[in-house]
Amino acid sequence: MSTAQTAPKNDEQAWRDELRHAIRSPRQLIERLGLSEVNLDGAETAHGDFPLLVPHSYIERIEPGRIDDPLLRQVMPTALETTPQPAGFSTDPLAEQSPDSDSAILQKYANRALLVTTGACAIHCRYCFRRSYPYSQQNSWRAALRYWHREGAPEEVILSGGDPLMLGDQALCELIDGLEQIAGLRRLRIHTRMPIALPARITTALVERFSASPLQIVWVVHANHPQEINDAVCASLARLRHGNMTLLNQSVLLRGVNDDPKPLAQLSEQLFSAGALPYYLHQLDRISGAAHFAVSPTTASSIIAELAASLPGYLLPRLVREDPGAASKTTLAPPPR
Structure with a gap:
């Protein structure tokens, strides 16, 4: 029997418990991973601006x-963020x-709208790129539903955040129903x-609710490095594919994470094996604190050119940049070869 068929059906409390016990301080993370060389003062200063949060199941994939x-580079605050x-x-x-x-609605492109849930x-x-977004100043997604019921909606709605799956099952069902x-x-x-x-x-109950929808459902997940893909991740993706x-x-x-064709090619292969197609490879959105x-x-164009030479087309993500006010993302072509 497949993983998707045997996953617990009513385990919302399990993921909430895991999140409640997540590591939330640089000192905790340093001690957990034996990181004697980390600048604790710099990490704690950056943590004060944008707090550290990382679940133990993710930490288990980091090499001590x-x-x-x-x-580690994706989650550990550093002094570079405050320079x-x-x-x-x-x-x-x-x-x-x-x-x-x-409004919780961001209308960036024609025929689709983004809902900050x-x-x-x-x-x-x-x-x-939303580490400084004023979430507390916007209306709820319920107000957006009322607006769309009154005025009509675009052909496609994109649930974003934050992370829309941080909503509990009851709230998510209410949102999907609406x-x-x-x-x-x-x-x-x-x-x-x-x-x-x-x-x-990614519980079975969650998957069943989405898969029962009359709407066409597209999941866009976010992995940057092949080291992030382990058995538990593959099982979660299998449940979605199921x-x-x-x-x-x-x-x-x-930079320092995946700016090399080899891990990106490996990531594409692992994602495809797990049932997900590579979609976008984004140039960094220029948020303060992330310039490093x-x-x-x-360099980005050279990387994508090397990937194009080694991967079949369906495993090649599109290298893109998002520009404020543009009608669509800008696709960045590889250099001439």
């Missing part, structure tokens, strides 16, 4: 004592924070890091 571990940032880096790199709007995440990635009743809505896309960061969140829903992955190109992760456009 390795200060340059690619997963002066280069020109072009800001607290609102995608111009999402309109001063005259309290919650500000909570199961893991705090240090490159997060979306299914809106005329004109055809597709629902869920952007989530939970299958990677906290795979226990629900006959489309499964894609997006990554962020990060930036990869130059020239």
Whole structure:
């Protein structure tokens, strides 16, 4: 019998318990992983600006004592976050924070809208482009539902955050019920890091509710490095695939994490084996505090060109950049060969 068929059906409390016991301080993480070389003062200063949060199931994939571990670099606060940032880096790199709007709806592109469901995440990635987003100042997703019921919705709604799967099952069911009743809505896309960061969140009950929807469901998960893909992650992705829903992955190109064709090629292969197609490879959104992760456009194009030479086309993610106010993402072509 498959993993998808044997997963617990009513285990919402299990993932909540795991999240409640997640590591939330640099000192805890340093002690857990034996990281004697970490600058604790710098880590705690950055932690004060954007708190550390990482579940134990993710920490188990980090190599103890390795200060340059690619997963550790994604979650450990560093003094580099508090140094002066280069020109072009800001607290609102995608111009999402309109001063005259309290709506949870972000209308960036034609025929689809993004719904900011919650500000909570199961893991705090240090490159997060919404680390300074004013979640507390916006109305709830329930107000967005009322608006769409009154005015009509686009063809596609994208659930984002934070992470939409930080909503409990009851709230998620209420949200899906409301979306299914809106005329004109055809597709629902869920952007989530939970299958990677906290795979226990992908319960059978959750999958059954989404797979029963009359809407076309697309899951966009977020893995950056092959080391993130373990048996538990593969099981969570298998449960989603078992629900006959489309499964894609997006990554962020990060210096010192995955700025090399070899791990990116391995990631594409592992994702495909687990049932997810590579979708986007994003250039870093220029959020203040993350400049040390930036990869130059020239290097990014060289990496994608090497990937194109070694991978079949269906395993090659599109290298893209998001520009504020643009009608779509900008696809960055590899250099001439």
